[in-house]
Amino acid sequence: MTNYLVVGSGLFGAVFASQMAERGHQVTVLEKRAHLAGNIYTKEIEGIQVHQYGAHIFHTSNKKIWDFVNQYAQFNRFTNAPVALSKGKLYNLPFNMNTFYALWGLRTPAEVKEKIAQQSQLPHNKEPQNLEEQAISLVGTDIYETLIKEYTEKQWGQPCSELPAFIIRRLPVRLTFDNNYFNDLYQGIPVGGYTQIVEKMLDHPNIQVQLNTDFMQNKEQWLKNYEKIIYTGMIDEYYDYQYGELDYRSLSFEHETLDTDNFQGNAVINYIDKTVPYTRIIEHKHFEYGTQGKTIITKEYPRTWQKGEEPYYPVNNEKNLQTYQQYKALADQDQQVIFGGRLGMYRYFDMHQVIEEALNLVSKEG
Ligand code: FAD
Ligand code: UDP
16 A cells, blocks of 8 residues: 655545545645645635636536546536627627627528638648637638637737647537537536535545645655655646746636626626736626526636746647656656646646546556
């Protein structure tokens, strides 16, 4: 039996800790924040589950992952169908027949196909080289200009022509009147919030949790005391930035309680225009069909990441991926430490992917 130290109580750390504890290992979980659950943390305010670090909608096509997560909470039937506001007009997302009708007045898939074909030619015949080319080749210039360019540049703080193409391939393009943001088979929001999932995972006699403790402040001591460490914080920070800093994108969240029962009529509204400083407003009660008298909204402002701030998104461009490979090579030689999760693996993972990665690691560590 091994004595594990898991750094980070986010989804990766919690899944790994729970499964190893069930296999009889002892696990200590360290968390530098004052609460469990990392970025999926939700907190009840005015009877509403508030997603403190941005809207989190669980979705997966993997039945095994869906069954796994359903052990820890009951999921409701929420389907993400965001609306985007661009230059005073509302459009349905993801890009589908409702969007194309609102933008072009076109009513049939054949008309839309033709319109996109006219607008989606790239000047060269190569594969799209960046996000701008990828977006244009998928949906044409009108959609790119109206719904993608300003939002993306605000979110990532860089021109679309310098961002990797895969970011925009996350969004479906459909020639049906289907506003579901995801293509996955299973989707929902846990009734009672996400925090309970992590609490239940970590509620095991073999698991000890220590909040408000930053591993980096006592690194040598922890390394001495534990045979095996699972690290879900930033891999570049762990190695003292010896190959330089990786880039991250940060966010700030402004939560407000309003004395109205319904502020915007939808859980998520995206604000495309660059003149608006935030990218989206979340109205939390709509994730759970809430009927409370008040409502809570959160404005999400993108920020340039600087040391000491929360690193929400890895910026997976060529330069960073090369730097990450150097850190990964160090990690591969390290017998004591294994890196996991969005920050440890420097990948733009969604929750279902994080669970899958953690379960894969459990099978290896057994
Ligand atoms: P984290 O949740 O970041 O957990 C890492 C933990 O480690 C943190 O609690 C941190 O405090 C702690 N830590 C770091 N360094 C140290 C240290 N040195 N010492 C001690 N503790 C440390 N996914 C979806 O599937 N659907 C969505 O709708 C969705 N929306 C998102 C919206 C936003 C705004 C963001 C940022 C992410 C979203 N995600 C979504 C992704 C989801 O948040 C992640 O997949 C998941 O939370 C990653 O879990 P993790 O354990 O890897 O990382
Ligand atoms: N995006 C966009 N317009 C929108 C919503 C998304 O251009 O109204 C782009 C943007 O580049 C974003 C990417 O699509 O980074 C992925 O969107 P998603 O909603 O998956 O982002 P996340 O929830 O991870 O922030």
